[in-house]
Amino acid sequence: MKGMEIVGLGKALPGVRLENEELKEYMDTSDEWIRTRTGIGSRYLCTGEESLTELASGASLKALKDANVRPEEIGLVICATCTTDYMVPSMACAVQEILGIPGGVPAFDINAACSGFVYGLQLVNALMRGGDACRGKRKYALLIGGEQLSKMLDFSERSVSVLFGDGAAAAVVRASEEKRFYCHTAAEGDRSALYAHTVGRNQIPESAYEGRQVVPENPLQIRQETAEKILRDGYLQMDGKKVFRFAVKALAGEIEEMELRSGICAEDIDYIVCHQANVRIIDYVRKQKKLPEGKFFMNLREYGNTSGASIPLALADMKEKGLLRPGTRIFCVGFGAGLTWGGCYLEF
Ligand code: UT7
Numbered sequence: 001m002k003g004m005e006i007v008g009l010g011k012a013l014p015g016v017r018l019e020n021e022e023l024k025e026y027m028d029t030s031d032e033w034i035r036t037r038t039g040i041g042s043r044y045l046c047t048g049e050e051s052l053t054e055l056a057s058g059a060s061l062k063a064l065k066d067a068n069v070r071p072e073e074i075g076l077v078i079c080a081t082c083t084t085d086y087m088v089p090s091m092a093c094a095v096q097e098i099l100g101i102p103g104g105v106p107a108f109d110i111n112a113a114c115s116g117f118v119y120g121l122q123l124v125n126a127l128m129r130g131g132d133a134c135r136g137k138r139k140y141a142l143l144i145g146g147e148q149l150s151k152m153l154d155f156s157e158r159s160v161s162v163l164f165g166d167g168a169a170a171a172v173v174r175a176s177e178e179k180r181f182y183c184h185t186a187a188e189g190d191r192s193a194l195y196a197h198t199v200g201r202n203q204i205p206e207s208a209y210e211g212r213q214v215v216p217e218n219p220l221q222i223r224q225e226t227a228e229k230i231l232r233d234g235y236l237q238m239d240g241k242k243v244f245r246f247a248v249k250a251l252a253g254e255i256e257e258m259e260l261r262s263g264i265c266a267e268d269i270d271y272i273v274c275h276q277a278n279v280r281i282i283d284y285v286r287k288q289k290k291l292p293e294g295k296f297f298m299n300l301r302e303y304g305n306t307s308g309a310s311i312p313l314a315l316a317d318m319k320e321k322g323l324l325r326p327g328t329r330i331f332c333v334g335f336g337a338g339l340t341w342g343g344c345y346l347e348f
Contacts, residue, residue: 004125005179006346007140008067008172009324011316012058013303014046020162027158034162039279043165043304045150052085052148055168057098059316060142064099066319067140067172071100074172075138076127077107080116080145080308082337083152084109095144106133113194114275114336115185116308117145118344121173121332122183128175144170145312149305152196154235163277164236165304169312182261184254185342193242194337197233243339247277250335251285254343258331262345266291266331271323274333276300276310297323307336324348 019042020031034040046055056079064071079091086094090109101107106127112119124141127133134141146168153161251274259265266272272295274282282296299317306313311332318324328348335341 002125002129002181003176003179003347004121004128004173004181005176006171006173006315006348008063008065008069009169009312009316009319010059010062010064010066011167011169011313012055012062013044013167014050014055016047017042017044023162026155027161029158029162037278037280038163039298039300040163040304041301044167046148046166052081052083052091052146052166052168053094053098055148055166056081056091056144056146056170057095059146059168059170060095060099060144063142063170063172069140069172072102073138073140074101074142075105075134076124076141077101077105078120078123078141078143079109080112080120080143081109081147082111082113082116082307083148085148091144091146095142101142105138112185112187112308112334112340112342113338114277114305114307114310115334115338115340115342117143117311118183118332118334118342119185119340120145121181121344122185122342124173125181125183134175139174141173142170143173143312144168145308145310147307147309149236149307152234152236157235159240160236160238163305165306167303167306167309167313169309169316171312171315179347180262181344181346182258183342183344184257184261185340187338187340190339192239193246193339194236194238195233196236244278244281246339247275247281247335248284250341251281251333252288254333254335254341255285255289255331258333258343258345262329262331264329264345266295269295269331270328271295271297271318271330272333273297273311273314273318273330275335276303276314277305277336
């Protein structure tokens with residue numbers, strides 16, 4: 001059997017937790033609106049002193065400790081993030097350096113937004129099985145889901161900024177002959193439902209273009225007004241209703257997909273751990289599928305939407321609460337910008 005298992009989990013959160021009430025200082029909003037529309041009560045946000053690098057490496061250190069695995073035993077590092085600190089190098093390479101994971105093994109980032117951790121698990125499995133990763137003494141993979149979404153939030157704009165938070169969590173993973181693992185991922189390109197432009201200004205002087213033919217839409221030849229739009233669109237933008245409709249469909253569809261692949265129906269699965277975006281999305285699907293309230297693990301009340309960090313943060317919290325016992329079986333479902341979505345079946 002070509003299975004895979006998570007043997008260690010760790011999380012890291014920024015020092016500042018902002019309650020809904022405190023957001024009233026920055027925008028016209030209320031605890032009542034945020035709670036009833038989303039189920040979110042607070043979120044953690046990085047201060048100027050904190051960064052994703054710090055969160056991702058902190059979570060990774062804890063995951064290694066939890067798994068009782070040394071940096072020398074790691075054979076693959078993947079970081080799922082859409083809010084990387086560096087354009088280059090990758091967060092995975094930064095973590096590799098900070099943790100002292102010896103060189104000679106692959107380390108890279110993936111961006112599948114809120115589905116990133118599920119995509120990451122699928123990649124880990126593929127690289128362990130079909131690729132050349134995690135050989136010999138370096139049989140473990142380190143998979144991180146981390147975000148510093150506050151970098152992309154416009155706190156003068158209430159509809160998006162109240163939803164998101166920062167955080168990171170990591171998992172130590174190894175191939176297993178006993179624990180089954182199934183995964184499915186998908187995407188449908190859509191640049192308008194949920195997006196943030198790369199904030200970058202064209203530094204090439206206008207005079208450099210004089211007398212030359214400017215190719216329209218060439219990103220290397222951005223004019224002033226385009227540069228301003230890019231700066232504005234550097235903040236996260238979302239068509240909430242469109243994403244809500246997509247999320248409900250993706251969540252319901254992936255539960256069915258995992259039922260088919262694992263041969264276990266949702267009623268019999270111990271927990272469904274889905275992307276923590278909105279309690280109304282989860283409730284809608286839960287009622288549609290006639291599942292009991294406790295079936296879905298939720299922590300969005302405390303963290304808000306942490307995109308690629310949300311599923312591993314939930315897993316780390318479940319482990320802390322003693323919910324991931326030997327034999328526990330779960331479905332994970334991610335959905336978000338891309339649009340991307342995916343599900344996986346995990347056994348503990
Ligand atoms: O992580 C990726 C996945 N993301 C998601 O799955 C998010 C999916 N979408 C959603 O969860 C919901 O669409 C939102 C929570 C984002 C928004 O909920 P909604 O029920 O679609 O609200 P809305 O955007 O239609 O806004 C309703 C009203 C508007 O006022 P009017 O036009 O009815 O007078 C907004 O201006 O609520 C107003 N509003 C707010 N009021 C107080 C919007 N944001 C706020 C706010 N505080 N923060």
